[in-house]
Amino acid sequence: MTAVREMVDPVPGAAAPHLPAQPDLVQLLTPEGERVEHPEYSLDVTDEELRSLYRDLALVRRWDVEATALQRQGELGIWASLQGQEAAQIGAGRALGEADMAFPTYREHGVAWTRGVDPLDVISLFRGNDLGGWDPVATRFNLYTVVIGAQCLHATGYAMGIQRDTADAAAIAFLGDGATSQGEVNEAFIWAATFDAPVVFFCQNNQYAISVPIERQSKVPLFQRAAGFGFPGVRVDGNDVLAVLAVTRAALARAREGSGPTFIEAFTYRMGAHTTSDDPTRYRLADELEEWKLRDPIARLKAHLSRSGKADAEFFAGVDAEGDELAARIRKGTLEMPDPAGTEMFDHVYAEQTEEIAAQRAAFLAYQEGFEK
Amino acid sequence: MSTLTLGKALNTGLRKAMEDDPKVVLMGEDIGKLGGVFRITDGLQKDFGEARVVDTPLAEAGIVGTAVGLAMRGYKPVVEIQFDGFVFPAYNQIVTQVAKIHARSRGKLPMPITIRIPFGGGIGAVEHHSESPEAYFAHTTGLKVVAVSNPADAYWMLQQAIAHPDPVVFFEPKRRYWDKAEVDLDAAPPPLFSSRVVRAGDDVTLLAYGPMVKTALQAAEAAEAEGRSLEVVDLRTLSPLDLAPVEESVRRTGRCVVVHEAQTTLGLGAEIAARVSESCFHSLEAPVLRVGGYDVTYPPSKLEEEYLPDLDRVLEAVDRSMGF
Ligand SMILES: Cc1ncc(C[n+]2csc(CCOP(=O)(O)OP(=O)(O)O)c2C)c(N)n1
Ligand SMILES: [Mg+2]
Numbered sequence: 117m118t119a120v121r122e123m124v125d126p127v128p129g130a131a132a133p134h135l136p137a138q139p140d141l142v143q144l145l146t147p148e149g150e151r152v153e154h155p156e157y158s159l160d161v162t163d164e165e166l167r168s169l170y171r172d173l174a175l176v177r178r179w180d181v182e183a184t185a186l187q188r189q190g191e192l193g194i195w196a197s198l199q200g201q202e203a204a205q206i207g208a209g210r211a212l213g214e215a216d217m218a219f220p221t222y223r224e225h226g227v228a229w230t231r232g233v234d235p236l237d238v239i240s241l242f243r244g245n246d247l248g249g250w251d252p253v254a255t256r257f258n259l260y261t262v263v264i265g266a267q268c269l270h271a272t273g274y275a276m277g278i279q280r281d282t283a284d285a286a287a288i289a290f291l292g293d294g295a296t297s298q299g300e301v302n303e304a305f306i307w308a309a310t311f312d313a314p315v316v317f318f319c320q321n322n323q324y325a326i327s328v329p330i331e332r333q334s335k336v337p338l339f340q341r342a343a344g345f346g347f348p349g350v351r352v353d354g355n356d357v358l359a360v361l362a363v364t365r366a367a368l369a370r371a372r373e374g375s376g377p378t379f380i381e382a383f384t385y386r387m388g389a390h391t392t393s394d395d396p397t398r399y400r401l402a403d404e405l406e407e408w409k410l411r412d413p414i415a416r417l418k419a420h421l422s423r424s425g426k427a428d429a430e431f432f433a434g435v436d437a438e439g440d441e442l443a444a445r446i447r448k449g450t451l452e453m454p455d456p457a458g459t460e461m462f463d464h465v466y467a468e469q470t471e472e473i474a475a476q477r478a479a480f481l482a483y484q485e486g487f488e489k
Numbered sequence: 490m491s492t493l494t495l496g497k498a499l500n501t502g503l504r505k506a507m508e509d510d511p512k513v514v515l516m517g518e519d520i521g522k523l524g525g526v527f528r529i530t531d532g533l534q535k536d537f538g539e540a541r542v543v544d545t546p547l548a549e550a551g552i553v554g555t556a557v558g559l560a561m562r563g564y565k566p567v568v569e570i571q572f573d574g575f576v577f578p579a580y581n582q583i584v585t586q587v588a589k590i591h592a593r594s595r596g597k598l599p600m601p602i603t604i605r606i607p608f609g610g611g612i613g614a615v616e617h618h619s620e621s622p623e624a625y626f627a628h629t630t631g632l633k634v635v636a637v638s639n640p641a642d643a644y645w646m647l648q649q650a651i652a653h654p655d656p657v658v659f660f661e662p663k664r665r666y667w668d669k670a671e672v673d674l675d676a677a678p679p680p681l682f683s684s685r686v687v688r689a690g691d692d693v694t695l696l697a698y699g700p701m702v703k704t705a706l707q708a709a710e711a712a713e714a715e716g717r718s719l720e721v722v723d724l725r726t727l728s729p730l731d732l733a734p735v736e737e738s739v740r741r742t743g744r745c746v747v748v749h750e751a752q753t754t755l756g757l758g759a760e761i762a763a764r765v766s767e768s769c770f771h772s773l774e775a776p777v778l779r780v781g782g783y784d785v786t787y788p789p790s791k792l793e794e795e796y797l798p799d800l801d802r803v804l805e806a807v808d809r810s811m812g813f
Contacts, residue, residue: 244790294547327523
């Protein structure tokens with residue numbers, strides 16, 4: 117098994133100076149917060165934009181922390197933390213245009229945020245109140261897909277629709293490193309490639325599929341797989357919000373102009389457990405986590421902003437205060453969330469209600485009323 | 490005698506099966522180091538090595554498809570599907586390959602594969618983690634299907650399923666994984682494909698399997714307080730069905746209620762009701778009644794108590810049966 121371990125890509129960043137550099141990794145902001153250039157991906161951002169990216173990163177983390185706490189207190193059934201992946205998600209989400217359509221997994225809270233989805237509409241799913249509270253049509257943010265990989269085909273089909281409409285838009289499918297093993301994901305790659313579908317496959321390689329490390333899913337760096345399907349693959353530092361923004365923007369532009377799909381591997385790390393039900397101490401070493409903490413996506417932008425004088429203490433204090441307000445709103449909204457009515461489950465199964473289900477609904481109501489008497 | 494949870498009984502049964510037969514190979518997502526998300530394979534990779542307890546790539550078609558090849562090579566794959574809702578990427582392999590290869594090869598290629606699936610709701614999970622897909626498999630010729638309800642059966646039936654020459658889809662009631670009972674690790678078990686009366690009674694025969702056996706037993710207890718005597722049969726095997734104990738019971742009680750979590754329409758209850766009606770027609774005092782899930786998308790967990798058959802809904806059906 118040691119041979120398998122050796123092919124693992126070295127992690128990027130200053131904390132691992134003993135590891136060789138990754139020439140393929142697109143980076144615009146080093147872990148120390150130093151702005152660097154890349155020959156293919158340049159990014160013009162105003163100071164204002166930089167600050168708003170920071171704000172997004174900080175606020176989704178605050179949301180995530182609050183949701184984890186709510187789960188611990190028994191208010192949510194489960195929570196899938198995005199900690200460590202904020203830059204990958206905010207970078208990708210902020211690259212999207214209004215007409216683009218996003219197909220998330222169950223962890224894309226950061227992308228949800230950039231689409232204007234109310235955190236409480238995501239929380240309601242994890243609380244067990246509904247199967248996703250937001251409007252996927254209005255937000256152009258599809259409902260979460262729990263069945264690994266299925267959404268990659270949906271995004272591809274949606275992109276084929278965009279193609280037929282000759283619309284100036286693209287679809288983006290989010291997926292994990294583990295998902296790349298699913299047959300359906302590989303079918304999506306084939307469809308997207310052969311039809312030049314305007315779709316971007318955005319893979320957050322957070323190094324694990326629950327307990328299973330990336331080496332069990334792939335013998336080659338994931339981004340290299342794309343070549344075999346006939347479209348470009350790019351590996352970007354997933355903890356660098358600027359690089360992710362630049363790479364995703366470029367891939368979406370390429371898709372919209374009719375040049376077909378791109379596979380983006382955002383190289384990152386899942387800082388927390390897979391979900392609140394998981395115990396990562398059973399399968400990974402604390403050292404690894406410590407190393408990645410030094411590559412924190414938020415600290416990196418903060419370092420850049422403060423050192424370059426693009427943001428001052430007052431700005432950061434303001435974001436912190438906003439985070440606390442957001443957390444308070446999430447907490448209050450969660451605690452006050454009304455339970456769904458039992459009849460809800462009968463009401464949306466079909467576009468055209470069947471007599472059978474209508475009868476079951478009526479029987480259900482009568483049965484419930486029997487208890488109230 | 491050992492006191493085991495249902496989960497630990499499965500773990501112990503797997504360990505025994507692996508000790509007894511070196512051809513037994515476990516495959517699944519997160520079953521190695523993690524021991525499975527429900528810890529059913531806890532410690533097995535450590536003791537039997539990575540060649541016999543395989544953490545697979547994240548691909549269910551791959552898990553079952555490669556199990557077919559391993560079986561052809563003389564191995565006895567035992568695969569874990571992480572949750573009921575995630576068996577469907579493997580459904581093609583199960584239905585078009587696993588189920589048919591014995592017939593197509595005229596017996597030259599037996600398929601001694603065990604497909605373990607934690608099933609059913611009641612754990613407050615998000616979608617796709619609470620389903621009861623057993624009818625899809627029971628409807629498929631070439632598969633055998635069982636569902637366990639208690640630690641002793643978990644321990645013995647799993648070993649029997651693994652040793653069995655045909656493919657067995659093995660349903661585990663995930664919400665009962667933590668239920669404890671005494672298990673006699675030396676007692677000879679009843680045959681795998683047999684149903685069992687688990688509580689004697691005279692007024693109504695209650696049929697259940699998997700997680701609903703406990704519910705049926707609770708209902709029988711509650712009914713007794715009201716002076717009603719319910720006989721409870723744990724079906725244990727869903728395909729083939731073993732209806733002899735059921736028919737014997739229904740001929741005495743004249744009334745029969747089938748309970749399962751799965752949606753009622755075209756569930757196992759429909760087949761059982763048809764068969765019991767045919768075989769016990771002259772003894773029946775009431776039509777065979779079914780208590781099951783509503784024919785709706787499995788609801789978010791805040792509504793699952795209302796969706797899942799419970800003691801009250803079972804007793805309500807018993808009342809209706811008695812009312813005929
Ligand atoms: C088809 C399917 N099989 C299994 C699961 C159970 N499961 C949920 S998340 C997960 C791991 C996913 O890993 P990855 O794709 O890397 O995404 P990550 O969770 O790391 O974001 C598994 C196995 C599932 N949801 N769907
Ligand atoms: Mg992952």
